[in-house]
Amino acid sequence: GIPGVGIQGLLTRHFLKTRLRSSQKSWAFLTQAASSVSERRGWQENLRALGYRVEQTRTGYVLRSNQEPVAVMHAYADHSMFSHVITDQGSLPEGLVLAECAHYGAAWGILSTPRRVRLFQTDPPAGSATGRYLELDLKTLGPDDKPYAALLAPDCLRRGGRLQAWIE
Numbered sequence: 001g002i003p004g005v006g007i008q009g010l011l012t013r014h015f016l017k018t019r020l021r022s023s024q025k026s027w028a029f030l031t032q033a034a035s036s037v038s039e040r041r042g043w044q045e046n047l048r049a050l051g052y053r054v055e056q057t058r059t060g061y062v063l064r065s066n067q068e069p070v071a072v073m074h075a076y077a078d079h080s081m082f083s084h085v086i087t088d089q090g091s092l093p094e095g096l097v098l099a100e101c102a103h104y105g106a107a108w109g110i111l112s113t114p115r116r117v118r119l120f121q122t123d124p125p126a127g128s129a130t131g132r133y134l135e136l137d138l139k140t141l142g143p144d145d146k147p148y149a150a151l152l153a154p155d156c157l158r159r160g161g162r163l164q165a166w167i168e
Helices: 013-022 024-034 042-052 079-083 092-104 143-152 162-167
Strands: 005-008 053-056 060-065 068-075 108-112 117-122 133-137
Touching: 005 013, 013 024, 024 143, 024 162, 042 053, 042 068, 042 143, 068 092, 079 092, 079 117, 092 108, 092 117, 117 143, 117 162, 133 143
Parallel strands: 068 108
Antiparallel strands: 005 133, 053 060, 060 068, 108 117, 117 133
């Protein structure tokens, strides 16, 4: 595996460790984009550094690049909350963030804690959106793996962006 990167059906370890790194153009893009990210800052600050405008909503945040809603983020104090039922109707956090993505027209849902982020594609090419994710922990990414933090950059997450192309 890659310390600080968790994958559940969204991409493969082989793609991340071998194919992505061997593509000079892609790895150079990620390296450059990740240079603005710091493990000493929280995810909101890092998302702004990547180029997002962060707008607060009633339940979370919409991340915009230019005017486009790219992702919706819901923040939690601890990652154990990612799997807790949080409404009387039995809703899980990923279901709520994906419903809000549909409301705003965003392609990605993000659950975040101060050190970890879990990324969901709203309309994956196969399988359930809630069962497929990529998780990043900035504090445990090594220096050689820091470019993976740029998988959250607007050029990766916007509709038709790099990450969607890599998944397909």
